[in-house]
Amino acid sequence: MGLTEDEDVQRMLQGSLLWKVKARGGSRARLFRLQEDGVTVCFEGRFRRARSPQSFSVAHIEGLRQGRQSEGLRKHGAAFPERHCFSLALKGRRKNLDLAARAEEDARHWVQGLTKLMARLQAMSQMEKLDHWIHGVLQRADRNKDNKMSFREVKSMLRMLNIDMDDVYASKLFKECDRSGNERLEGRELEEFCRRLLRRPELEELFGRYSGEDRVLSAEELQDFLRDQGEECSLRQARAIIRTYELNEKAKRQDLMMLDGFMMYLLSAAGDILNQEHTEVHQDMSQPLSHYFISSSHNTYLTRNQIGGASSTEAYARALRAGCRCVELDCWEGSDGEPVVYHGHTLTSKILFRDVIESIRDSAFEKSPYPVILSLENHCGLEQQATMARHMRAILGDRLLTQPLQGQDPHHLPSPELKEKILVKGKKLPELWQESQGVPFLLDPEEEEEEEEEEEEEKVKERSPRRSLQSLQEIKPLQAKDASQVSPELSALVVYCQAVPFPGLAQALRHPQPCQVSSFSERKARKLIKEAGPALVRYNARQLSRVYPLGLKMNSANYNPQEMWNAGCQLVALNFQTPGYEMDLNAGRFLANGRCGYVLKPLCLRSPPGEGSRRLALHIRVITAQQLPKLNRDKGSSIVDPFVRVEIHGIPADCAKQQTHHKLNNGFNPRWEETLRFQVRAPELALVRFVVEDYDSTSCNDFVGQFTLPLPSMRQGYRHIHLLSRDGASLSPATLFVHVRSKSL
Template sequence: IDSGSIQDDPDVKIMMAGSTLRKVKSRSWKKQRHFRLLEDGLTIWYKSRWAGRGHSTFSVTELEAVREGHQSEVLLSIAEEFPANLCFTLVFHGRQGNVDLVAESPEEAQAWIQGVRKLIHKAQTMDEKERLDQWVWDWFQKADKNKDGKMNFKEPKLMKLNKYKAPLLFPQMADKSDTGSLEIEEFVHFYKILTQRDEVWKVFQDYSGDGEKLMLEELENFLRIEQQEGEQSAQHAKELIDRYEPSETAKKQSAMSLDGFQMYLCSQEGSIFKPEHRHLYQDMSQPLSHYFISSSHNTYLLEDQLRGHSSLEAYIQALKRGCRCVEVDSWDGNDGEPIVYHGHTLTSKILFRDIISTLKEYAFKTSDFPVILSLENHCGVEQQTVMAQHLRQILGDTLLTTLLDGQIPQQLPSPQELKGKILLKAKKIGGLEDCNDETLTDEVSDDEEMANGEAESPTKSKSKLSRELSDLVVYCKSLHFHGFEHARLHAKCYEMSSFSESKAKRLTKEAGTDFIRYNTRQLSRIYPSGLRTDSSNYNPQDMWNVGCQIVALNFQTAGLEMDLNDGLFRQNNCCGYVLKPDFLRDGDTQFSPDKPEGRQGYRPLRLSIQVISGQQLPKVNQKEGSIVDPLVRVEIYGVPQDQAKEETSHINNNGFNPVWNETLNFIIHTPELALVRFVVEDYDKASRNDFIGQFTLPFMCIQAGYRHIHLLSKDGTAIPPSSLFVNVSISEFT
């Protein structure tokens, strides 16, 4: 298998030869490790020089980027000892911690920085076929126990191969050299036989006249009838042949072979997610209150709220995931510099100004749309003023400090108008109309809100507010909530309240429609209960159902709730803003999540999902020789009536290419709010099933037809080539 000419690259050659680099974990933990790139051009191997045989490896595909110089908290802390031109940081996808390294010379540092960047680029641009070849090669490496370049018959069981099919095929078909072991080329041939997917072949046969290829017209029929593509199917068929057909002969005939057909089905275009909804397709010129906004809680934490490590890295990760509302808890520091941590706990502390610098650098890397900085302020007036100075100096023009057109707004400005701006959400002296009162009443922090058992009118806390800080608040003035009626009569569109999850849940039940109307004009922020000391999350769906925009989650905690958040915000170019459905934007709306049939334009849909097969499902716990028993569950989240789960039976001992052919049916009453989550688990009759992978997307982004679902890990990162093959049909429910 060719890893291409990249291995002739001078930087990559240095990596293959190996280097001694210092791995740094803290100011006191700096140890030499020998690092090298293995022959596959994808695996980085390292070990301590003394620790006997123990070594570690990771794949270039797990890396997202390389940062040069002192670009991490750890490397900054040892900056006096090691100059920037020796230092670099390997940044991993998902929630895996970064690796900080120091080279022995600037030249060596450069070779690794540039070499790893080239390899990351190559890994990202591999096409489907190269990916599959790479996967085969990895398996051969893992299965070739004694490293003799052969794989004997005892080894394939490692391959999670179907244990019935392999032994039958192995002797006749693959072992040409008659030695009871496979060379790599034979192995690839063997793998191809094993992966000929009957279920894809059957679909191909239905449309192919000669059973060998799909002529242009036959492919058009398939796209029109099965994939429901309508008018554009003719044009699309031509493009697909150009893009995915590997055989030049077939291309010349305007035909598609089974190989090309399978590549198309496994591509982004064959995915369950509508390609046009991946891009920025929504109107971005409506008031901020008309959008769901991807929002993080306790953004400074990488772990839990009691002992967790406060870190700038947590801000970088949240912003890279498309988060548009980050939270800062600021407290008075000893030397006049405000610090950020989770008050009254053992979480570590970081400087306020360092967070603002990080925000400046990363705020708009993933999305141009505005970032809201939610300030939970526990500082005295003096350090509040210091915060105001840092905000102005570090953020400069990026910080919005004045009304957009000088006019007192009747409605909030739009994401489009606020592009590239950071908005401060905090308390403010007086309103935008007047600026007179030095003392601030009537405002409580999340903690006080919790302590008061959410009493409607907490004791008026008199806290002094710094005028400089107050002046930086424009469109997001924090205010205590006095009920929907009070808001309807008196509230300004730039005033916003925070609700704990339990209070928001109660309001949703008691006055759902009032909450929706309130949210058409004003922003509301929901935050997790103070009792969630493990930084667990609540289900955001209940809050989205009533139009709450800033539903803050602990981004650092993997699980269903973050899957839903990632799923909702996967559309619209992952820009962190999703336009609410029209019935959540209309100030006179009659919509109630509990009575979806009562709204105008109510049209329930039937969703039918035939779960056909799975491909290369990863083994969860890497016990020798253990094979997965996979099942698929489809979960619907939405208005209460739409919440549903259905699952297939499990298949014993086959993660390689399990076939279910089972159909799951759902009725969806409010399609515009529904999210669909596909989960694959390893069945275990004795204990809880193990999680294998998942993919979540908005119902409105689903493409009908034969589709692949590319699975994600618990952290929301891709795990190619793991996928599900399904046939989806959506019809009117009558």
């Protein structure tokens, strides 16, 4: 990693005794040590009992916080001084690691060291990541740690690399590299063996096509290649690319590019399938909120399923770090006058409302400066509603929007330029409300849809033989008699997002109310789309609508968000804690515009019935894959038989999928050279999902990796795709290499 001499990293390599604070209280001393690869951290009991050490990768650290800032350390870390504590938030579904050091100095070394390693990983080129990965595999395969590799160890390494290489060919390659003839590869011999393994014949052929017989690319020849890629490029720009990526100093001085430099270029961000301009906020952010898709979460407090899963403030931090801009709080009466957040009528654990608001305050604008909406599903009585309002004002301070913007019509929605502000979505008292008239009865906007779902849930519970579900009938949340009323204190915090029951499309289109928001279950939204899709699009051009998953899905499954986006729905709320293709689509939708959580809707959804863009013929040639991860299966860790599926998600007429044939026993460098063809009628709404699976003739194929992006953000030409795991973590150095071509019809 190039940080071997760093004092903090040195201390991590030596190892430290840290206390691991458990989620349910208590702590255990563990020896934490950074491994020689500079990426893996292992930890085990002080006395090294039989249990094998656990580990995590620095690449999977999503956030690092000093002090007692995590939920676990706030609850159970009081025994340790604040400055001895730190916590690591890990990507995917792994729990936080809450840690306490013996001394402040130890905690500082680990926090500073991990921060440096994370930054170094982020800055690494793909070639560096590849070298680093190979180095790690070599270390694991060298069983006797003599820095030499026998043929047996080389065979072991090949299996680690996901290659089932023929023994005869492997032996031939081994002997060719064993210059010393001592039946051991070391130093330069090992380097040569790895270099041969990492050859990219398809890139060599591509390079040869443009460089000609001399196998050297001039600036003019590079310019030709870039033009064929669909990139306008001057001779001056071509020379700048050579100076940036060429490794050979002599060639660089002569404005020439060798094969290694060409590979470096294609493996860099410049060769990525995602348009790099779209990794920054580049869209018009001055339009009303109703003109944007807004990344939204359902049951944000849950870490697992909605029947018996744990509620956690960390779930809010995780969603907000993932770019979510609308989070949900199910608020219920709690003991000691303190409202709580949890999934009512279930076995999910409860968390204090004030703790949730603190977590939102700390994480809201860590990844995006654009406004956050708090979607309140309120089941509290008047007194605890007033407490909720007090907590929000006290904790959020100036970030909480409590008044309409000056100089703007208060009956029109603001734009996302309302940076670092938090908006409350909830019930609101009528403007002409008088105290003497008493508190009016206001229906919870989600109660209408949820009533019939709850009835169905109860029927499911009654039919279920499982005791845990039957016992849910006995559980009743503590509610006040006036839970359907709204307090003036809470009402005053609702400025632009007043939650109301849906009045029907005819009424809503005749009398639009831009600052009113209605919620729809996925079933009701589908019914509206089927019966009056164009009218719903017109409605969504003026007002916000929120769609949420059916409550009876006990495993917190998600619905396909694409059909809701097609109708212009903005707050398409998903269970962020449930990985799957639905969350892949959500991550893909909000990948563009700098992952800020707001994406401008196409013109046809902002000013209906405006015309969409022209139809596209899309041709994707799947060429090769590189360094696909091995799958850990119960039946043994076998070499994968990969195939690639390309899916188009868009309007119903555009939804399609095609796949390549599978390649037997090769996850290291499989080659397909297969072209998949699509016609896309509404490209401005389409998402493209690349999926790699392991073919299995007798059971379901196993997921290997995927990447999803908006079609308008996809670049043409020869491109690399960096694959992600099921829960969205990087699978570096795993890539796909494709050629993309599209033309208007």
